[in-house]
């Protein structure tokens with residue numbers, strides 16, 4: 391809020407008590423230095439004045455309440471806006487039309503990103519209205535792939551802070567830092583430490599673009615109120631040499647803290663969050679490196695409402711895509727075999743959920759169903775002879791087999807029906823790889839999950855062309871439809887953005903206190919049900935994002951139902967119609983009328 395307010399309010403009353411000067415608006419003549427700005431120098435201390443009643447000039451600069459030219463005549467009179475706006479009064483629809491027109495003039499995606507972030511800071515309702523009404527066009531801007539570039543350049547494009555930065559400097563004072571955030575009723579926190587931002591590696595403090603983007607989707611796609619969302623970046627340093635040398639870098643200039651120093655900061659954060667916001671705040675871990683991600687999830691899932699989007703959200707979205715894909719290619723999960731390129735958070739998280747679902751369907755033990763799933767990491771196929779040296783999360787996937795040192799050889803040896811890319815390395819599904827998949831599968835299922843687009847294992851065009859139009863393809867970042875052999879192929883977007891907004895909404899509306907794996911399965915089923923025969927006929931295994939709010943309501947309802955069934959819900963009794971209930975609670979960014 392701007393410091394040149396016209397109202398005297400509680401804040402000022404408090405300051406009055408502290409013996410500070412009081413603003414008297416009536417005396418604010420233009421030639422008078424009422425704020426004493428001229429008098430103060432950098433060496434002297436002064437109070438940063440603010441007002442808390444949003445009216446007049448400060449109302450126009452309050453993103454939650456600002457409507458810009460959409461303030462009507464009555465509101466302009468009642469709220470001291472006369473003269474602060476040009477005479478035209480316009481509708482929200484016209485504002486949307488204008489912004490879309492302006493956005494489309496920008497050729498560079500990053501310019502669109504900046505324009506969207508500026509809008510979010512200026513007029514929140516218009517930002518969300520735009521995002522909801524133009525979701526397919528704007529998702530690639532506020533989310534992958536453009537958000538990746540924004541994080542890489544965050545320091546140079548930084549104009550105003552978004553979210554909460556908690557660095558090692560704040561150790562011992564994290565609760566105090568949380569109290570600095572203006573909102574008290576937080577329902578969802580997305581937190582990163584910036585170490586594995588998409589497939590772009592360690593971006594340190596500049597990873598903030600990800601929690602900000604994910605939470606924008608929580609609101610636009612899942613209907614969680616923006617004021618209930620808190621983006622957090624934990625800055626423990628960065629090992630990215632380029633950023634450490636970059637004069638515009640916004641984070642701590644030190645190498646990453648590890649071990650006890652890291653754990654203590656994270657523990658203080660987790661404790662402070664519960665203390666400040668209670669038991670039912672959802673903490674979504676996002677884009678942590680795998681050496682921390684699995685441990686954080688295992689440690690805090692017993693004491694907090696936590697969800698790792700990369701491990702669990704991705705698993706749920708891929709399983710949903712597989713449910714739909716099986717309707718096209720036939721067979722049950724257990725009748726298929728799976729090969730992953732990349733055995734990290736995404737890869738092993740997906741594999742574990744597939745194995746769990748297979749085990750539920752066939753009643754076979756998990757150790758058996760896991761044997762249908764194979765993984766290749768940077769050292770080749772994960773096999774028993776490597777077990778000793780493997781990270782703990784890879785061990786369940788070390789099956790008996792000769793060593794195989796590359797993907798193509800592994801495909802030829804395993805003959806999978808499903809190939810999933812989750813290595814973060816682009817262009818790894820080569821022509822030979824896709825052709826090999828198409829040799830022994832009539833309809834190979836190929837998912838190139840790595841983000842952003844530059845890291846995608848292959849493009850949609852490559853998948854369709856090299857498989858001669860036979861691949862069932864989806865990718866983490868979006869690709870345009872492809873024409874091959876006179877037919878249009880529409881690739882799906884296998885991205886956890888389908889899951890986490892509805893999943894989180896389900897937890898919030900049921901008042902869930904813990905996340906259970908069965909809730910992930912419930913989310914997958916709900917999403918897969920939204921893939922109609924029409925979409926399947928086009929080879930689409932995910933519904934279009936244009937229906938996402940309806941989809942999210944169904945996911946939320948299924949997740950909430952599971953929470954009630956498992957006795958993990960606290961908002962009792964369970965509403966009769968959970969879909970309607972979810973829909974009724976979704977944030978709707980239409981302008982309010984001001985008295």
Ligand SMILES: NC(=O)C1=CN([C@@H]2O[C@H](COP(=O)(O)OP(=O)(O)OC[C@H]3O[C@@H](n4cnc5c(N)ncnc54)[C@H](OP(=O)(O)O)[C@@H]3O)[C@@H](O)[C@H]2O)C=CC1
Nearest residue numbers: 588589732733734735736767768813814840841866885886
């Ligand atoms: N579409 C979606 O919704 C999501 C997509 N992703 C994307 O998935 C990617 C991976 O994320 P995540 O699993 O968290 O990352 P991790 O770092 O946890 O895992 C990466 C894995 O890839 C392996 N790998 C790296 N390079 C190669 C290579 N050249 N050949 C074979 N394997 C390799 C690594 O092997 P090693 O262990 O040997 O180093 C590791 O097993 C990212 O691009 C991310 O954006 C992630 C979450 C959701």
Ligand SMILES: CC(=O)C(=O)O
Nearest residue numbers: 588677700841885886
């Ligand atoms: C989509 C996502 O969460 C990732 O790429 O990390």
Ligand SMILES: [Mg+2]
Nearest residue numbers: 676677699700
């Ligand atoms: Mg992620």
